[in-house]
Amino acid sequence: MRTMPDLTHPVAPGGTVGILGGGQLGRMLAMAAARMGLKVVVFAPDRDSPAFQVAGAHIVAAYDDQMALQRFATQVDVITYEFENIPGDTGAFLASLKPVRPNPTALAVIQNRIAEKAFVQKLGIGTAPFASVTSEETARAAFATISAPAVLKTSRLGYDGKGQRMVRAVEDVIAGFETFGRVECILEGFVDFKREMSVVAARGGDGAVACYDIVENLHGDHILRMTLAPAKGPQRLKAEANKIASRLLDAFDYVGVMAVELFEAPDGRLLVNEIAPRVHNSGHWTIDGCTVSQFEQHIRAVCGWPLGDATRHSDAVMTNLLGDEVNAWRTHAALPATAVHLYGKTDARQGRKMGHVTRLYPLGTRPDTFER
Numbered sequence: 001m002r003t004m005p006d007l008t009h010p011v012a013p014g015g016t017v018g019i020l021g022g023g024q025l026g027r028m029l030a031m032a033a034a035r036m037g038l039k040v041v042v043f044a045p046d047r048d049s050p051a052f053q054v055a056g057a058h059i060v061a062a063y064d065d066q067m068a069l070q071r072f073a074t075q076v077d078v079i080t081y082e083f084e085n086i087p088g089d090t091g092a093f094l095a096s097l098k099p100v101r102p103n104p105t106a107l108a109v110i111q112n113r114i115a116e117k118a119f120v121q122k123l124g125i126g127t128a129p130f131a132s133v134t135s136e137e138t139a140r141a142a143f144a145t146i147s148a149p150a151v152l153k154t155s156r157l158g159y160d161g162k163g164q165r166m167v168r169a170v171e172d173v174i175a176g177f178e179t180f181g182r183v184e185c186i187l188e189g190f191v192d193f194k195r196e197m198s199v200v201a202a203r204g205g206d207g208a209v210a211c212y213d214i215v216e217n218l219h220g221d222h223i224l225r226m227t228l229a230p231a232k233g234p235q236r237l238k239a240e241a242n243k244i245a246s247r248l249l250d251a252f253d254y255v256g257v258m259a260v261e262l263f264e265a266p267d268g269r270l271l272v273n274e275i276a277p278r279v280h281n282s283g284h285w286t287i288d289g290c291t292v293s294q295f296e297q298h299i300r301a302v303c304g305w306p307l308g309d310a311t312r313h314s315d316a317v318m319t320n321l322l323g324d325e326v327n328a329w330r331t332h333a334a335l336p337a338t339a340v341h342l343y344g345k346t347d348a349r350q351g352r353k354m355g356h357v358t359r360l361y362p363l364g365t366r367p368d369t370f371e372r
Contacts, residue, residue, distance in 0.1 A: 010304030011077045013037030017299060018076030018098070020090070022049025022058070024343040024353065025279050026082035028287070030055045032295035038303065043072045050344045051082070063090045073097040080256060080302045084110055084277050085157055101205075101302040102277050106252040110277045113155045113186045117272075123247055126271045128263075129189040139177050142187040143170040149190040152176040154183055164222075166190070191271060193263035197231050200283035201245035202257045202297045202307055209249055210297065210310040212290065214241040214262075217282050223351060227318040228366065229285045233264075240270050248275065257298040259283060281320070281353070288339045288358045289316035315366035318358045326354035335359065 011017065017033050019026045022044030030040040030051055042055040045062050052058045057075065061068030064087060072094075073079070079100045081091075084107060091104030109115045117130050131142035133152065143150070152173055154163035163180065167173045167187070177185055196219060201211040213230035214237055231237065245260050252258075259280030261273040283294035292300070292308025300307055321328075326348055332340050335357075342355035361367070 011038065011302075015039070015077045015303070016041060016056075016075060017303065018043065018072055018079040019051065019055075019082060020044070020063070020079065020086050020094075021082035022046060022051040023082060024050055024345075026051035027054055027343060028284075028295045028341075029080070029082060029279065029298060032293060033299045036296065036299060036303075036305075038299065041072060041075050043069070048346070053344045063087050066093060069094060070097065078302055080298070081107075082278060099302075102252070102254050102256040102258070106254055107277055109252070110275050111156055113153060113274070114184070116275055117186070117188075119251070120248070120272045120275075123251055125244055125247065126265075126269055128191045128271060128273070131187050133173065133177055133185040133187050135182075136174055136177070139173045139187075140170055143167075143173050146187050146189045151188045151190055152180075153186050153188065154180050155186050156183070191263045191273075192266060193271075194266055195231070195264045196273070197237075197241070197262045197264055197270070198227075198259055198280065198282040199241040199245045199262065200257060200259045200280055200286070200294050201242070201249060202294070202301050202310070203249040203254045204301050204307045205255050205304055207250070208307050209246045210307045211242040211245055212283060212286055212294065212310045213312050214238050215282055215285070217261075221351065223320070223322065223353075224281050225320055225322075227282045227285055227316075229289060229316040229318070230312065232368075237264070237268075237270065244270060244272065256301045257283070257294050281356075282318075284341070284356050285316040285318040285358050286310075286312075287341070288360055289314045313363070315361040315363060316358050317361075317366065318356055320353055321355040321357065323350045323352055323354065324348045329355070332357045337361070 016039040019042045022042050027050045033040050040055045042051045042058040059072050079098050088108050094100050114132050117127050131145050133139045133142050148168040150167050152167050165176050196217045199214045203209050216228040216231040218226040257279050259276040263271045279294045287293040337360045339358045
């Protein structure tokens with residue numbers, strides 16, 4: 001039996017949201033909460049976490065420090081998180097003290113790529129073919145089933161291309177398994193996709209769902225470089241993406257924002273690549289392109305507020321600023337119809353997300369020069 005949040009007692013203005021994780025997503029969640037008259041406490045292990053700069057209070061401790069977690073829970077009305085690699089025990093412990101949204105059960109499934117793919121396929125939603133790799137023997141069996149080309153990934157933790165590699169022979173699979181420390185891996189058949197896309201959607205505690213427009217994502221070195229909103233194509237793409245997102249949200253009994261990363265296959269089908277149980281980089285354009293951003297939408301959902309309108313009022317191109325690209329902030333700030341968002345990070349390492357810029361265009365006028 002599903003347990004629905006008590007919507008008769010939402011977290012009202014003046015209440016406090018607890019956020020696990022202090023990166024840029026936590027920072028933007030905290031800023032959205034402040035706009036709604038809510039206070040924020042951020043819990044993160046790093047003393048220089050960007051979200052600390054904009055939060056009313058913060059706690060610096062490890063995610064398995066139960067005394068610190070208990071102190072955190074006493075200060076907040078509801079708890080959410082900005083990234084999916086929160087330890088399962090942490091989510092379960094906090095859920096015994098305060099509402100945790102999205103629920104830790106959904107988090108546990110999505111943390112494991114094998115469990116995630118199996119969950120998606122059970123709903124009748126398409127994915128790449130996959131198999132588990134836990135030993136040299138299963139590596140050989142997996143490759144015999146999937147064949148080349150394929151992608152070997154750790155079943156947990158990888159992001160921005162970390163913990164994955166292309167394989168073209170069974171020896172590559174075995175070598176990759178060894179390189180990854182013999183942790184559980186997933187072997188996925190390579191999808192010869194036309195485009196990488198995503199849809200960001202939210203579900204409230206009352207079951208209401210709001211979907212933002214499907215977008216196209218351009219990557220470089222496995223890192224998102226640019227998001228084009230909306231993705232151009234037939235209306236059926238938007239309808240199919242919304243259907244996929246809605247089915248996943250309902251199946252997880254989910255409350256909050258979820259991003260679904262998709263491949264557009266050569267035959268036009270949409271296949272689920274990965275699910276992110278949180279606000280997502282490909283949804284940053286909503287801050288400037290919609291009345292209610294993905295960050296405000298997430299805070300609304302987890303606090304029991306009505307979901308906001310996800311309608312796009314402008315076309316948008318969101319570009320990540322990586323490493324020392326952030327030094328061009330003055331140039332971006334001088335451009336028309338361009339919003340500059342910087343994350344307050346001091347160490348501009350190569351490939352590190354330091355900020356983003358969003359260029360807005362009137363509806364239907366986004367240029368095609370960004371297309372592949």
